[in-house]
Amino acid sequence: MRSELLAHGLGGSTDLPIPVTYALIGGAWALAASFAVLLLAWKTPRLSPDRHMVRTPLAGVVDAPAFRAAVGAASVALAVWVGAASVLGPQDASNALLGVFYVLVWVGLVPASLVFGPVWRIVSPVRALYRVLPHGRPRTLPDGIGVVPAVLGLLAFVWLELASSDPGSVAAVRTWCLLYVVILLGGALIFGEEWFARADPFEVFSDTVARLSILARDTETRALVLRNPLDGAATLPVRRGTVAVTATLLGSTAFDSLAQTPSWKSFARDLGDPVLIRTAGLLACVAVVGSAFWLAARTTGGVTRERRAQLPGLLAHSLIPIVVGYFFAHYLTYLVEKGQQSVFTLFDPFDRGWNPLGIADASVNYALSSHPSVVASITVLCVVIGHIVGVTLAHDAALRLLPKKDALLGELALMLVMVLYTFLGLFLLFGA
Template sequence: MTLLAHGLGGATDLPIPLTYALIGAAWALTFSFALLLFAWREPRLDPDSPGRPLPAVLRAAVDSRWTRALLGVLSVAATALVAAVALYGSGDPARNPVPGVLYVYLWVGVAVLSLLAGPVWKVLSPARALHRALCALLRRPPQRGFLTYPERLGIRPAVLGLFSLVWLELAAPDPGAVAAVATWLGLYLLITLAGIVVFGTVWAERADPLEVYSALVGRLSPVGRRAGTGELVLRAPLANLAGTPVLPGSVAVAAVLLGSTAFDSFSQFPVWRRQLVDSGQPTLLKTAALLGFVLIVAVLFWGAARATGGVSRAERRLLPGMLAHSLTPIVAGYIVAHYLTFLVEKGQATAILFADPYDRGWNLLGLADRDVAYLLSNHPAVLGTIKVLAVVTGHVLGVAAAHDRSLRVLPKAHRATGQLALMLIMVGFTFTGLYLLFDA
């Protein structure tokens, strides 16, 4: 199994020429923006709207402490299994499922599950489960720590964790090595558990890269919680998105997620691969390029968000953070477009490897007799259409989220002109993203 071959496809996968797809996407985004300017004149997205309650039986099952306890036990057991396979399983990544656990199930699977059901990692996290068990033994509330988390840090610690993960996947000398993946997973668990013990559960909410990632994408889920009561409800995803907390590091998190996905597509270009061979320092070059993509996204968005008149210097400084949530639909769109084949097909291959995790000829649950079903790769036109729709939908939703927030934070005289720079940047992201996805 070549784990990091994401099955991106190419321009031949599209049912129409790539040029038409690019032009159509740009027009769709432009018309959406024009329509919003004329038809959406007052803020409409309310994260505190009551929503529609989920059935009482489902709410009770989801919020039951027994459900949480069971999921915690399963999470810790799965973590122990992965650790055992990493230590005693095959050292060949083609025969060991541990790299797939990180790159397929955690990196992509958690995001897709969060998109459907909300911030699931908060429930599935083994670090949180171990901490809850420890607090139960000590009869100590899990929210409390020994130190107060510095509010000025925001979610910046999670930026470092996310960048370390994308660096391992995209720039490390041997990203599929079982030892490298196991080391990242081990350090992640130790640091997260230690942070929760020291600072309480706020560390998980602000510094755990997987939980911050899950919570960010989960804001686009139709599942939310009613303000005050915490009751599970169905609500318009953009309304949930509007409730994204404005914290230091918000732009950096979005830039890491978006920039790394763009770099992953760019790394498939033959000219880049030749440059790596000729450089003699491929790891250094890939690290610099990855960081460059992240910085480009951050700087472009930061500049566009501030490009408005009628605000004070202090207000202008706050605008990028206030508008950072509008990048979440774009990130989600690229996750679906870029990693969907990877999740569906490499996810099956990873599950099959668990049939014989110690390379001893086992056939647990009969999985070893199964073959990967290439459900998407065998239908390239359908896959290409899904990718374009995911990217365009993400950008249109991003424009809508930015527009609604702009109506709240920009002076009335600058509500239209203050969004133009951001609109142009999003069109540029659309062009660049589709080009990288299909022309690599």
């Protein structure tokens, strides 16, 4: 069941049009070369979070009460529909809940947030439900909590997907979703809507990725504007848990690749409880990714102790394009092909032979899986481009945040970490 649900369809190293060793070396050299170019040609900060290109009239539509009410009603109706399917539908990998949960929500949030901005704030069924429930004056949420509750939610999600005994269990996913609703709704009734921004793992995930969206809000007028996505990256709020969010997203995806390799499978098979081993491996990957970045961000001179402690959070936005690139590299085929099947399932979730749109006989288009060399090439490009953009963001931020004479050392440490991420990422994606 797990293989049916979570197989991502990624080509192996033999599908690359060049030897995998060349891809690894080429990716590392591309990153190093881009860093050298940046040092020579980008000597002053050029990115501005407050700059935008074009103002659009979309805010009037998106913020209209009728639009929000319609979207909220649709999201709650869809959630109820999928929830009913989880109970009354087939209790196997064809259940609509699994496709919505793992594909349309988790993986689909990345492209949706890149295009439309922080979409989960609008389409979240729990937010919509909260708005129609009676609630009193909210308590103040302690600022020191940061986004730690959301980090715990993200860890709970990736544990269910990658380390639990049966991630394809409809009952397990249904239980996870029920706890998600209870915790978020209960917290919001106490602390208000701010609880969603701090505790909803999907909202924090969407908001993080949306920093690279071309669509954004003007901070003063609240108008929807078009902007350079690189300008928006540095708007990522620096809160407790910010680095942990990016480390969890990147480290869990790396572990998913690691878990598919023959070496890991052989290693895990020889040890004890597979759930315990996978849990330890998942946490280790997240910890390694986060610790490497945290240490590199603090490796600079000429700053106070307080400023040094702030640097990992202030530079965390440079990891966003790496997370996005790795998600596309890892999940592209999964999203396109399993996503089609997930949508088809929504029209007949109870397996009754319904055909409301005449698509009952539609078949999934496996064009990507039919061209593994193309998928493999896209994979390499996604990883390398994500890291080059990450180095660019880190370079511009270092020029703004660090003393000029000490900026090179700080940037060099970050560049070396990103080269390591590139090398290991490609190595794991192509089967080690």
